[in-house]
């Protein structure tokens with residue numbers, strides 16, 4: 001038998017098998033990715049759950065600076081898989097010793113850049129959470145590091161793969177809402193005045209100095225009993241501007257990302273933002289106590305060539321006057337208003353008399369109504385095919401910039417003109433200084 005014929009026969013048997021038993025053949029060929037988690041809190045564990053559920057990933061190591069987060073996370077993985085991942089408190093040691101194929105970065109925002117860059121440089125593909133960083137120049141450094149190391153970097157903006165967001169995007173792009181002249185993105189929840197919380201000694205097992213890392217070292221005020229208790233850790237960092245960028249940097253990234261994605265834009269020309277804390281009250285930081293310092297409401301306007309977008313968040317009053325949802329984006333077109341939402345899916349409210357609303361419900365996964373499963377599958381596909389993932393780092397760098405430019409304008413108190421090609425603010429030295437910030441020693445700001 002000639003080699004050609006043998007090869008042909010082998011191929012025919014394989015393809016015959018593949019047709020009869022596709023799962024067996026795919027599983028036999030499939031690689032198992034040695035996967036590590038950095039930041040084993042709420043969302044990191046949601047991602048880890050989907051990595052395990054994919055059947056393609058073995059969780060070999062987990063890292064957190066807080067034993068109270070790390071130990072239950074390791075136990076959870078052990079319960080799900082029977083494996084005990086190695087525990088680390090320093091991501092650098094994890095990367096050096098484990099050399100994972102994949103690293104999930106789900107720390108607070110101020111740590112994303114250094115962890116993600118170190119991971120790609122150590123040879124890992126990275127799934128990093130949004131917003132990708134705390135200042136704009138960090139994002140550029142992350143994009144460059146991903147490209148230099150030729151690693152896939154997927155960002156957790158799962159709405160780009162949510163079935164109802166995909167169909168809603170198609171609806172708008174087919175012109176069924178008419179020509180879109182403006183977009184309003186919003187997150188409107190109730191809330192009230194903020195009482196200062198007492199500063200306290202960090203609990204044993206939490207390395208608070210490492211938690212703060214490159215960001216300023218604030219006194220610790222924990223959410224020991226309630227993760228949404230108003231303190232910094234866990235979860236509460238979102239409203240502390242040393243570590244995050246308030247609601248626009250947190251929830252907002254998902255919705256300003258929808259604007260860029262649906263309208264096929266890269267960046268706005270001009271950004272202006274205003275806001276404050278009339279309800280939460282002035283920020284407090286003393287040796288005894290502190291409050292958060294992010295605005296309790298904010299409005300940001302974004303000018304594009306053909307339309308204007310604006311962002312609005314409020315941590316008071318909710319949104320009882322509107323029927324759509326507390327969160328989402330309204331796309332205002334010549335044929336009516338399209339609401340892209342979350343748990344309520346999307347709805348088109350036509351302008352024409354007698355025309356019926358059109359609605360599509362969401363297809364979200366538990367827990368917490370997300371589409372991480374689909375985004376994880378896309379991530380593995382990108383690793384295997386060399387295609388860019390749907391939430392590629394460069395795309396979500398631009399979406400993160402939308403939020404960060406809004407925060408930058410709020411801090412400056414004036415509008416800024418954005419040169420998205422060069423990633424600089426036009427003719428404004430003071431504003432350009434805010435594209436980066438000083439890191440606390442010994443951490444070094446990443447070079448783009």
Ligand SMILES: NC(=O)c1ccc[n+]([C@@H]2O[C@H](COP(=O)([O-])OP(=O)(O)OC[C@H]3O[C@@H](n4cnc5c(N)ncnc54)[C@H](O)[C@@H]3O)[C@@H](O)[C@H]2O)c1
Pocket residue numbers: 038039040041042043044063064065066069089091106107108109111129130131156157158210211212213233234235236250370
């Ligand atoms: N894509 C989404 O829909 C979505 C939803 C929720 C949260 N997130 C993002 O996930 C990230 C984490 O948020 P969370 O709510 O899970 O917070 P969390 O406080 O529950 O978890 C963060 C964990 O990171 C740990 N950590 C801090 N510094 C670290 C370091 N240097 N090395 C290792 N671990 C470190 C903390 O101790 C904590 O356990 C945030 O960036 C957030 O924006 C995304």
